[in-house]
Amino acid sequence: MEIIESIAELREALRAKKAYSKTSGFVPTMGYLHAGHESLMKKAREECDLVIASIFVNPTQFGPNEDFEKYPRDIQRDSELCRRAGVDIIFHPQPHEIYQRNASTWVEVEGMTDIACGAMRPGHFRGVTTVVAKLFNIIMPHRAYFGEKDYQQLQIIKRMTRDLFMPITIVPVPTIRESDGLAMSSRNSYLSPTERQAARVMPRALQVARDAVDSGVIDVSEIIAQIEKCVAAQSMATLQYAVIVNPETMEPLRVTTGEARLLAAILIGKTRLIDNIPLIPKAAAPGSI
């Protein structure tokens, strides 16, 4: 496994390796890797001859009052995880490598970036799409792997790739969870032991919504009210948003009679957790009458 910091060296290495690789897979990350990232890398390893992972804490996707500076970093541990997962090349650039002098080009997806995390974090998704477009152009993979945990991001990346005709297949990978249901996230490391206990409200709230839909509730405002009640019962938690949307366009829904995705963000102390699940309406559930 190689760890490469410069674009020129990366391109050189890719040229050499791609000559005898039929398919290349790319896993973009911000590092501080966990089992979720590992599952992306393992899937890439299964499907591709050449696997490239990037570790880059992208400054442009953090707001001015967000956690860019204190975002956790541990390249040593990350390298070990990548090696175990079968990664061939780690791309680990410094910000000035990706954002050159006078860099002023942005890639932006409109509309579906305005709700949920997009509404809470202005400019966040613009930073994400811009850096992913840059990384795609540098690496030129056949396939790129994104976790469903960042569901809105996944859909935005799919839209960008489609709209700009990037010749890359976006592969969604299911969320990996702790044994109590909390979705794996690098930001879980911010949680104190008490907060970690309190964070169990997130999977509980999602389950409340799923139970409601399973019991036949289709009215979104009623489902959201049940989520609010569930989160309110945990004094350390604040519901930042809970929305039920069309899983492809991110348009908010009023009723869950078709394909729907629940997205939620909860603050536990200062730590922001996000998660999401599909909601399958009763009539559409397999085996239902």
Add this chain to the structure above:
Amino acid sequence: MEIIESIAELREALRAKKAYSKTSGFVPTMGYLHAGHESLMKKAREECDLVIASIFVNPTQFGPNEDFEKYPRDIQRDSELCRRAGVDIIFHPQPHEIYQRNASTWVEVEGMTDIACGAMRPGHFRGVTTVVAKLFNIIMPHRAYFGEKDYQQLQIIKRMTRDLFMPITIVPVPTIRESDGLAMSSRNSYLSPTERQAARVMPRALQVARDAVDSGVIDVSEIIAQIEKCVAAQSMATLQYAVIVNPETMEPLRVTTGEARLLAAILIGKTRLIDNIPLIPKAAAPGSI
């Protein structure tokens, strides 16, 4: 020469042809081709094994009150010119092919798009960078050819390509002019014979500026005043803008002591003409003391 309308067919044709081509060159156009486009195609022909030209009147780079509908089109004549110039493939898509249902992704260069044509035509350059990014991703050429007549566009495309690490070399090609100095443009076809005579004010105004610089004037406001006076002398002409900028960043200059580019737009009746020239300060001119 093939004329292809669909992206899928184009990709199929490119796959076949690229297998035995070392370099591919791309000339994006809006059609209604003239000797300026021809010079781009001939340069591509000289430098590349495979030459692709696109003919696409891109709706997103026209403002709501601009000439999208009446922009001149003549695919028969254009095909003949392409054939003579040695083009291998013409890509001639319909708008719905390039802008699919729910298309919502934009590529935007900030800052250098705010002045000159960018100030006059809000959203214009966003439309240009977006369509060029799409065409680049569809065609994936090694080299792409842009005329210096649209100088600000050329610099914006260079910036976009650099910032997004697109693996494409942007090749600038000098402006082709009529015998009286008017830059070739598809929009010249809008001019009545009287207007065509009046349009000579554009090369005259550029020459006035060059003469001023040659005679030692370095103050931009003085040079612009001379241009204004020159244009005012032609009753059919209205100066829309004249700016002297850093040729790479498009930042307005106050003095022409270093590299500088003069950009101007003049209305002749309802027809908008643009042009530009480099201004070489006396001290920097070759052979000067």
